[in-house]
Every structure is written in C-alpha cells, then in structure tokens.
Amino acid sequence: xxxxxxxxxxxxxxxxxxxxxxxxxxxxxxxxxxxxxxxxxxxxxxxxxxxxxxxxxxxxxxxxxxxxxxxxxxxxxxxxxxxxxxxxxxxxxxxxxxxxxxxxxxxxxxxxxxxxxxxxxxxxxxxxxxxxxxxxxxxxxxxxxxxxxxxxxxxxxxxxxxxxxxxxxxxxxxxxxxxxxxxxxxxxxxxxxxxxxxxxxxxxxxxxxxxxxxxxxxxxxxxxxxxxxxxxxxxxxxxxxxxxxxxxxxxxxxx
Amino acid sequence: xxxxxxxxxxxxxxxxxxxxxxxxxxxxxxxxxxxxxxxxxxxxxxxxxxxxxxxxxxxxxxxxxxxxxxxxxxxxxxxxxxxxxxxxxxxxxxxxxxxxxxxxxxxxxxxxxxxxxxxxxxxxxxxxxxxxxxxxxxxxxxxxxxxxxxxxxxxxxxxxxxxxxxxxxxxxxxxxxxxxxxxxxxxxxxxxxxxxxxxxxxxxxxxxxxxxxxxxxxxxxxxxxxxxxxxxxxxxxxxx
Numbered sequence: 001x002x003x004x005x006x007x008x009x010x011x012x013x014x015x016x017x018x019x020x021x022x023x024x025x026x027x028x029x030x031x032x033x034x035x036x037x038x039x040x041x042x043x044x045x046x047x048x049x050x051x052x053x054x055x056x057x058x059x060x061x062x063x064x065x066x067x068x069x070x071x072x073x074x075x076x077x078x079x080x081x082x083x084x085x086x087x088x089x090x091x092x093x094x095x096x097x098x099x100x101x102x103x104x105x106x107x108x109x110x111x112x113x114x115x116x117x118x119x120x121x122x123x124x125x126x127x128x129x130x131x132x133x134x135x136x137x138x139x140x141x142x143x144x145x146x147x148x149x150x151x152x153x154x155x156x157x158x159x160x161x162x163x164x165x166x167x168x169x170x171x172x173x174x175x176x177x178x179x180x181x182x183x184x185x186x187x188x189x190x191x192x193x194x195x196x197x198x199x200x201x202x203x204x205x206x207x208x209x210x211x212x213x214x215x216x217x218x219x220x221x222x223x224x225x226x227x228x229x230x231x232x233x234x235x236x237x238x239x240x241x242x243x244x245x246x247x248x249x250x251x252x253x254x255x
Numbered sequence: 256x257x258x259x260x261x262x263x264x265x266x267x268x269x270x271x272x273x274x275x276x277x278x279x280x281x282x283x284x285x286x287x288x289x290x291x292x293x294x295x296x297x298x299x300x301x302x303x304x305x306x307x308x309x310x311x312x313x314x315x316x317x318x319x320x321x322x323x324x325x326x327x328x329x330x331x332x333x334x335x336x337x338x339x340x341x342x343x344x345x346x347x348x349x350x351x352x353x354x355x356x357x358x359x360x361x362x363x364x365x366x367x368x369x370x371x372x373x374x375x376x377x378x379x380x381x382x383x384x385x386x387x388x389x390x391x392x393x394x395x396x397x398x399x400x401x402x403x404x405x406x407x408x409x410x411x412x413x414x415x416x417x418x419x420x421x422x423x424x425x426x427x428x429x430x431x432x433x434x435x436x437x438x439x440x441x442x443x444x445x446x447x448x449x450x451x452x453x454x455x456x457x458x459x460x461x462x463x464x465x466x467x468x469x470x471x472x473x474x475x476x477x478x479x480x481x482x483x484x485x486x487x488x489x490x491x492x493x494x495x
Contacts, residue, residue: 062379091381101376105394105471115380118390147472160376167380 012039013076015171015202016061021070023056030056032226033070038171038219041200045213048223049249054206057223058173061204062093075170091119094164098176100156102148108135108159109144112166119167127166134162138192154185158192165196172196174205190215208253214238222246256441264433264446273429274450280346280415280425281454285408287351292358296366297388299359310359317356323417325349330421346418354411361403365396398469405462409455426450 014037023031030053038044046054059065061072063079063086072079079089102111112134113127122130135141138158143151151159157177164172174193178186190209194216197203207213213220213234220237222230222245230243242250264270295313298306317325326349330342340348369392377387419428430447434440 064375064379087378087381087383089381090379093379095376095379097372097376097379099372101370101372103373103376103391103395105398107471114390115382118386119381163380 014038014073015040015075016204017073018057018061019071019073021057021060021067021072023053023060023065023067030226031060031067034223034226034228036204036221036228036231038202038204040170040202042218043197043201043203043205043216044219044221045217046204046206046221046223047208047210047213047249048229049252052223053226054223055175058095058175058204058206061171061173062090062095064095087119091167092169093171093173094167094169095173096157096160096164096175096177098179100148100153100160100180102156102160102163104148107145107147108140108151111148111159112163115163116166130166131162134165135159137165138162139188152185153181154188157181157185157189161189161192161196170202172201172203174203174207176206176208178207178209210250210254222249224249256445257439260439260442261445264430264443265449269429269433270426270446270450273424273426273447274454276343276424277412277415277426277450278454280343280350280418280423281408281412283347284350284354284415285411287347288354288358288407288411289404291351291355292360293362295355295359296362299363300366314356314359317353322349322353322414323420325353326418326421342418342421342423345421346415346423350411350414350418354407357407358404361400361407362396364403365400366392368399369395398466401462401466401469405458408458408462412451412454412458 016036016038018034018036020033020035021031022029022033034053034057036044036057046057048054056065060067063082066083067080070080074089074092082089102108103114106114109128109131112131113122113124116122116127116130117124132141132144135144138161140151140155140158140162143155143159146155148156148159161177177193178189181189186209190212193203193205194212197216205212205217217234220230220232220234221228222232222237222243224245230237230246232242236242237246240247295310298310301307326346329349329352330345333340333345373391373395374387377391378384382390415425416427419425419431422428426447430443434443
C-alpha cells in the first residue's frame with residue numbers, strides 16, 4: 001500500500017503543472033522559465049542556494065506573487081487567469097511559512113478554527129472538534145489553549161501545519177519550514193511532515209534538510225539563479241547522477 | 256469659599272445638564288472621529304494616488320489649524336453657504352473632523368504594527384482581503400492603539416470646553432455664566448472641575464476595563480495575582 005503511495009503511476013494527471021514561468025522584481029530576474037509538475041500524493045523537495053528563487057516559485061503557486069509570463073495549471077484550471085478569484089484557489093492550497101506566522105491574538109486551537117469558520121462557514125463547535133483532532137495529529141492536543149508566544153518554535157510550526165490542514169487542502173506548500181528553528185526542534189516538525197507525505201498528502205517542500213529529502217521526497221528539484229537546473233527522482237539524485245551545479249551545492253551543504 | 260454653595264452647584268440641574276452635554280459631545284465626537292480616522296488610515300494603505308493625496312490634504316488641513324479656529328469657522332462660515340446647523344451639531348462636526356486627523360495617525364501606526372506575514376498567512380488560508388482585515392489585522396491593531404486612544408478620549412473631554420465660544424451649553428460655559436452672575440468663581444469653577452475629574456476618572460476606568468477585556472489571555476490568567484505575590488515575584492504565570 002505504502003509503495004503505491006510513494007510511487008504514483010505515470011498515467012496520473014498532474015495536480016499542478018507549472019509551465020515556463022518568469023518573475024522579476026524591477027530589473028532583477030528572480031525566476032527564469034521555471035517548469036514543474038506534481039501528481040497527486042507526490043512529495044517534491046526543492047533545494048538550491050539561497051537567492052535561487054525557491055521561495056518565490058512557491059509563492060507564485062498559490063498566487064501570493066503574480067507571474068510575469070508562463071502558466072500555472074491546478075487540476076487543469078489555469079491559475080494565472082484567476083486573478084480575481086485568488087482566494088478560492090488558496091483555499092485548496094495550504095502553506096506553511098518559515099516564521100510560522102501564527103495569529104498572535106488567537107490560541108493554538110483558535111488559529112486552526114479561524115479559516116474553517118470564516119471561510120467555509122463551519123460552526124464554532126465543529127471547528128473546535130476539527131482543531132482538536134488536527135492538534136492530535138501534530139501531537140499538541142494538550143496545548144490547544146496556549147497562545148503562540150507561550151509555546152516553542154517547533155510547536156508553533158506544528159500548529160501552523162495543523163492550521164493549513166484545517167482547510168483540507170489538495171496541496172501543501174512548505175517554505176523553509178525548519179529554517180527558523182533551533183536544531184533540537186527540527187526533528188519534530190520534519191516527522192509530522194514526513195508522516196503527512198507518507199499518508200499521501202501532495203506536498204512541495206523548500207528546505208535545506210537533505211535528510212528529509214532522502215526520507216520523504218519522491219522527486220528533487222534543484223534550482224540555481226532562478227532556473228530549475230535539475231529534476232530527478234530521489235533515487236537518481238542521491239545515487240549521484242546529478243548535474244554539476246547540483247553536485248557543487250550538495251558538496252557545500254554536506255561539507 | 257462656601258462649601259454649601261459648592262454642593263449646591265454640584266447638585267444643581269444646570270451643572271448636571273452641562274456635564275451631560277459635555278459627555279455626549281465628547282462621546283459623539285470621539286465616535287465619529289474614530290470612524291473618520293480609521294477610514295483615512297485605510298485610504299492611506301490602498302495603492303491609489305487619489306486616496307493617499309486626499310488623506311494627506313485632510314491631515315494637513317485639520318492638524319495644521321487650531322481646533323478653536325475650526326469650530327468658529329464651521330459655525331460662522333457654513334451658514335453663508337446656506338448650510339445651517341445648530342451650535343451643538345457644529346460643535347460635534349468640528350471636533351469630529353479634527354479628531355479624525357489625529358485618530359488617523361493612531362490607526363495608521365496600529366495597522367503598521369501588524370507584520371506583513373500575518374496578512375500573508377491569512378490570504379494563504381483563502382481569506383479575502385476584507386476578512387483578513389476584519390479577523391486578523393484589526394484585532395491585533397486594536398490592542399496597539401488602545402493606550403493612545405485612551406489619551407485622545409481624555410483629551411477630547413477637555414477639548415470640548417472650547418465649544419463654549421459658539422454658545423453650546425456645556426459644563427465650562429455653565430460654570431462661567433453662573434459665576435458671572437454673583438462673582439463666586441471659586442465655587443462655580445470648583446464644581447465644574449469636580450465634574451471634569453469625575454468624567455476623566457470614568458474614562459480611565461473604562462480604558463482599563465477595555466484593555467483587560469481585549470487581552471486574549473484573559474481566560475488563562477483568570478487567577479488574580481495579589482500585590483504581595485507580585486512584589487515577591489511568586490505566582491507568576493509560567494511561560495513555556
């Protein structure tokens with residue numbers, strides 16, 4: 001069963017397809033003709049040096065950034081044309097941020113309840129049940145009433161994951177989810193993410209954690225200077241069949 | 256000083272009515288001032304040159320001229336354009352318009368204090384811009400703006416005395432009129448002063464209550480920490 005989950009058949013329609021997108025800030029080109037494809041239940045890890053455009057690419061996928069050229073298809077719909085319905089697209093794509101960004105005026109449970117109540121019109125009672133079951137999933141049920149500044153970074157990030165899951169997204173985007181964490185807290189967050197991936201949550205993860213890539217990724221995308229330099233299956237990538245630029249990057253981060 | 260006369264004034268219907276006019280005038284002007292201020296602050300945050308220019312010109316005009324000038328101007332100039340209001344309405348109008356300019360700056364700093372990432376997180380959850388503003392940005396901004404708004408509340412109470420120049424029967428005018436009849440200024444002004452202090456005290460208590468009720472952690476901090484406990488540094492809520 002788990003083999004089926006981690007190795008989707010080739011015939012599956014892509015959930016998301018990115019076709020040669022460009023993005024510039026002023027005269028600086030951040031993304032150059034980037035392409036990407038992800039099928040349901042797949043986990044893609046995006047790696048690359050800082051400033052290579054990984055985060056920008058991720059933010060283009062849920063329309064937090066508008067692309068200058070190229071197309072993004074989500075379930076066959078062209079997102080780049082849905083500018084005035086961005087919020088509907090984002091309801092189906094969850095996102096987790098480097099700095100957690102939990103709402104500081106709400107408790108852990110309320111953070112999770114907010115979007116289901118205000119966006120989906122769920123009752124307070126149902127939303128609370130949902131919040132507790134999701135907190136269970138990220139092993140934080142006992143901190144339901146804690147406020148963001150009362151829990152550790154690792155716990156905040158797990159609440160943030162639960163908050164994104166509350167909208168029952170079809171795709172999860174993680175933007176360097178462990179970069180702001182102390183080393184001893186990285187593990188607990190990565191474990192939750194790996195678990196979700198194993199259960200078939202389609203995910204795109206920008207991270208420097210090669211251990212996680214090895215453990216949970218189906219595909220590795222290597223970016224450098226705004227370009228997707230290489231897309232490889234996890235096995236190919238870690239057996240060393242990689243592009244020379246990727247090789248150099250790997251040498252650097254693995255010392 | 257005649258204590259008897261002072262008590263007489265404090266209990267008199269005129270003084271009570273004057274204080275009521277002052278209170279109503281203050282509350283109305285604060286309310287409309289906050290509405291104007293919030294609207295202006297939001298106008299400044301949208302990417303439209305016209306909106307921002309309007310907001311800038313408004314602030315420039317109403318912060319740049321004395322309130323007293325604005326009160327007299329509205330009371331005396333509007334009728335020449337055929338717009339006639341009672342003195343009370345003119346007073347509320349002038350004080351609200353002036354207050355709006357100052358409230359705008361307070362709200363702007365409040366909105367500014369909410370980190371950009373908080374909005375992004377709301378948007379990423381599929382909320383519309385309005386919902387993000389309503390459920391994420393404003394609740395957080397409100398906590399930041401409460402202390403300066405408390406200042407404005409008390410400031411407005413005292414500012415309202417200025418409208419005596421257009422013969423609105425508020426507290427100070429009543430006191431002044433009463434005193435000028437028998438030259439017992441000490442008693443009349445003391446009575447007005449006591450009313451002002453009572454009203455400001457009321458406002459301070461209200462502000463304190465509001466700050467406590469807006470504190471998100473009030474539920475977890477229900478247990479009151481006694482003064483001795485606080486001095487000894489024990490019984491503090493444990494964080495983390």
